[in-house]
Amino acid sequence: xxxxxxxxxxxxxxxxxxxxxxxxxxxxxxxxxxxxxxxxxxxxxxxxxxxxxxxxxxxxxxxxxxxxxxxxxxxxxxxxxxxxxxxxxxxxxxxxxxxxxxxxxxxxxxxxxxxxxxxxxxxxxxxxxxxxxxxxxxxxxxxxxxxxxxxxxxxxxxxxxxxxxxxxxxxxxxxxxxxxxxxxxxxxxxxxxxxxxxxxxxxxxxxxxxxxxxxxxxxxxxxxxxxxxxxxxxxxxxxxxxxxxxxxxxxxxxxxxxxxxxxxxxxxxxxxxxxxxxxxxxxxxxxxxxxxxxxxxxxxxxxxxxxxxxxxxxxxxxxxxxxxxxxxxxxxxxxxxxxxxxxxxxxxxxxxxxxxxxxxxxxxxxxxxxxxxxxxxxxxxxxxxxxxxxxxxxxxxxxxxxxxxxxxxxxxxxxxxxxxxxxxxxxxxxxxxxxxxxxxxxxxxxxxxxxxxxxxxxxxxxxxxxxxxxxxxxxxxxxxxxxxxxxxxxxxxxxxxxxxxxxxxxxxxxxxxxxxxxxxxxxxxxxxxxxxxxxxxxxxxxxxxxxxxxxxxxxxxxxxxxxxxxxxxxxxxxxxxxxxxxxxxxxxxxxxxxxxxxxxxxx
Numbered sequence: 001x002x003x004x005x006x007x008x009x010x011x012x013x014x015x016x017x018x019x020x021x022x023x024x025x026x027x028x029x030x031x032x033x034x035x036x037x038x039x040x041x042x043x044x045x046x047x048x049x050x051x052x053x054x055x056x057x058x059x060x061x062x063x064x065x066x067x068x069x070x071x072x073x074x075x076x077x078x079x080x081x082x083x084x085x086x087x088x089x090x091x092x093x094x095x096x097x098x099x100x101x102x103x104x105x106x107x108x109x110x111x112x113x114x115x116x117x118x119x120x121x122x123x124x125x126x127x128x129x130x131x132x133x134x135x136x137x138x139x140x141x142x143x144x145x146x147x148x149x150x151x152x153x154x155x156x157x158x159x160x161x162x163x164x165x166x167x168x169x170x171x172x173x174x175x176x177x178x179x180x181x182x183x184x185x186x187x188x189x190x191x192x193x194x195x196x197x198x199x200x201x202x203x204x205x206x207x208x209x210x211x212x213x214x215x216x217x218x219x220x221x222x223x224x225x226x227x228x229x230x231x232x233x234x235x236x237x238x239x240x241x242x243x244x245x246x247x248x249x250x251x252x253x254x255x256x257x258x259x260x261x262x263x264x265x266x267x268x269x270x271x272x273x274x275x276x277x278x279x280x281x282x283x284x285x286x287x288x289x290x291x292x293x294x295x296x297x298x299x300x301x302x303x304x305x306x307x308x309x310x311x312x313x314x315x316x317x318x319x320x321x322x323x324x325x326x327x328x329x330x331x332x333x334x335x336x337x338x339x340x341x342x343x344x345x346x347x348x349x350x351x352x353x354x355x356x357x358x359x360x361x362x363x364x365x366x367x368x369x370x371x372x373x374x375x376x377x378x379x380x381x382x383x384x385x386x387x388x389x390x391x392x393x394x395x396x397x398x399x400x401x402x403x404x405x406x407x408x409x410x411x412x413x414x415x416x417x418x419x420x421x422x423x424x425x426x427x428x429x430x431x432x433x434x435x436x437x438x439x440x441x442x443x444x445x446x447x448x449x450x451x452x453x454x455x456x457x458x459x460x461x462x463x464x465x466x467x468x469x470x471x472x473x474x475x476x477x478x479x480x481x482x483x484x485x486x487x488x489x490x491x492x493x494x495x496x497x498x499x500x501x502x503x504x505x506x507x508x509x510x511x512x513x514x515x516x517x518x519x520x521x522x523x524x525x526x527x528x529x530x531x532x533x534x535x536x537x538x539x540x541x542x543x544x545x546x547x548x549x550x551x552x553x554x555x556x557x558x559x560x561x562x563x564x565x566x567x568x569x570x571x572x573x574x575x576x577x578x579x580x581x582x583x584x585x586x587x588x589x590x591x592x593x594x595x596x597x598x599x600x601x602x603x
Contacts, residue, residue, distance in 0.1 A: 025106050027169060028055025028158060029178040034103035035153050036186050039063035040193070044150060045209060050198040054172025055179055056158050064150040067119035070130035073142065076115065077108045077134050104153075109137035110162055111155040116145045136161045173485035180204060184220055185259060185266040188293060191216065213244060213293065221257065222531070224524050225250055225291060232294065234329035237321040241329035245292035248334070249556055251284040254535065257291040262303060262314050264295070271319050272296070275326035279334075285583055294326065429565055436556040438565050446592040452560065453553050454581035455572040460520065460549035461582045462575060464501065465541065471519040472502040479514040479527050483507075487534045494533060497544055503530075520552040546582030 025031055032049060039047045042065025052058040068076055107113060118129035129147035133140045159166040169175060176199055187195045187207050197205040207216055217226045229244035260272045272294070280290045304315040316322045430439040433449075440448040463469045483491065491512065498505070502518035503526075512534075517526035529551045533544055554560075560568070572578060572587065580586055597603045 025110055025158075027178065028059055028175050029182045031055065031059050031107050031111075031155055031158065032061070032179045033182045033186070034107065035059070035061040035155075036183060036195075038103065038153075039065055039151070040186070040190055042066045042151065045193045047193055048196045048198075049183060050200070051176055051179055052200050054169075054175035056166075056169060056172065056175070057156065059155045059158065060152065062150065062152045067129075067149070067151055068115065068117040069119040069121050070124075073115060073117065073130055073132045074139065077105050077113070077132065077139070105137070107155050108134040110165070111136070111158045111160070113156075114154045115151065116147050117151040118147045118149055171485070176204075177484060177486075182266075188213065188216055188259060189261050189264050189266060189295075217244070217293065221291070222524075222528055224528070229292075230333045232292075232329050232333045234325070234332050236325040236328050237318070238299065239321060239325040240297040241294060241325050242297070243292065243294040245294070245330055245333055246290055248280055248284045248290065251280075251288040251290055253288055253532070255289040258289060259293045261293075261295045262305070263297060263300060265305060265314070267314050269314060271316065271322055272326060275323045276330065278323075279327050279330035285585055287583070292330075294329075296322070296326070298322075429562055429569070432560055432565060434557070435559045438560070438569060440569065442590065444592060446590055447596060449589045450569060450572070451556075451581075451585070451587055452558070452565070452568060453556050454585055454587040455578075456568060457546075457549045457553040457581045457583075458575065458578045458587055459568075459571050460552055461545055462578070464520075464545040464548055467500065469518070469520060470500060470502045472504060472516040473519045474516050475514070475523065479517070479523065479530070481512045481514070481527070481530060481534070483510050483512050483534070486536060487512075490534050490536045494544065497541055498533075501544075501548065518548065520548065525551045542582070549582060 025034075028051060032051070032055065036047055036049065039061060042063060044063035044065035046064045048062045050058065050060040104113075104115075113134040114131060116129050116131040118124070118127075122130070124130070124144075127146055127148045129145050130142070131145040132142045159169070180197060183195060183197050183205060187193075187205075191211055191213065192209065194209040195205065195207040196203060205219075207219065214226055214229070217229070225246060226244075228250055229246055232245050233242045234240070258273065258276065260267050260269055262269070276290060276292065276294070284290065298316075302317040304317075426443075428441040430441060432438055432452075436452060438450040438452055440450065442448045460469065481487075488507075491507075502516065502520075503514060504516035505512055505514045507513075512530075514526070514530065517523070521529060529548055532547055554568075578587060591599070594603070
């Protein structure tokens, strides 16, 4: 063991505060979060925040809450001084955001800090408030100031006395984005107060008073997504789960639209996420994420909110009860939920026919009669037709493989009947299951299931990559998107690719104005596509082409006529190496006769 060189001694108060600040004050976003939570605890109905230089130069929060009495201002910037709890038993019944009394002194120890507060309990005349100024943990000045209601808190020059911490801050736009995300999370949990956020003099966010959850989400999520969200409301094991959740068909490649709240507190919790993933398992691609806002209302005695210094993590006394409550609530919400149609993503009336607005021209000319090598077009097979072929097992309309099913993804020599192999036996189109899967009898007599979205997605993906689908459509009104610095950098990298795909656009200050879009997409689909690619996660040609193909392809739940199904299958069968969609999901599944006999226990 190393030799002890110094005696044990108490740390000075200012150093204790800076150590505490290391746990509570990670960056400007955490300062903003703590200050807004204090405003909410004070019963504020109007909260206005401002950040300069991403919060490094100034973080300012003003509210119209109950205020702090003059006699308590010095205690407010003293560690472990709080009005939220007074005894050990209070820790089992915490409903407020703050309770440890560390936030304000921690912030004051790493900034030039000032509080102005008006309390009606003081004897001051109206408009005369009290103030206190603290610089890096040391009280510098107390006195009077002008304020008619509530509290103003300012933190300037964050981490100026801690260069080691200062160098770990990201650029101002990134820090601002993180702070904005925290304000949004708090505003979603507290619907009664009005909120605003300014970056310098520029307003970024304004939420009105007494909005409902959908109203607030429409200001930060695409309206077409919010309109399709399902109500979640169920109680199990004394735990109430409420909120809004997107049906499984509305998934996205990032987890930023998964929001959890426990007793109104925004949290990040692996158990809640695991329950959500299990509820959506098998209903969306493995790499994608659902979109939902869930509120967990639980007895405060059954949850520990003191598990993390920043209070972003919690511990549950009964984790299995939480898991089953979330899983069950989502399952209940999904019951009776109809298949999503492409209309959910469109702000236009759907055009007649399958191709409609998704392709203004056919990929290949459509034949009126099936030529040699085409898929045969038939009506769904009647029962008497199956009865004439006793060697084939009967299929019930809702039959599905049961794991572990001996099916094979179409990768063998018979995986996709190519046009040049269809002369001997034309496969029969038997029908459509769930308005999603095309049922075929392949040339060898087996059963072939095609995912209509996946195969159309693959067709479009190949055409987009080849440059054969670059036609533009002029918009009557441009699409306008706000661009922060990361999005501007992303646009500069992918601009030429977007132009090749039919987009025409221009920049005006911090806005992107899109005058023309690819003819493949409707206006709302084009907006959603651009928001996705400008997130920075999709920058190479394949990723962008896959994203556009996904937005433009027919969706699960869209009914096709036999002619439309035939044309779709014919074009897919003509592709090479098209066993999977661009996202890695299989386009087709095949059961040969031996597999079907094993499924039905004939062998």
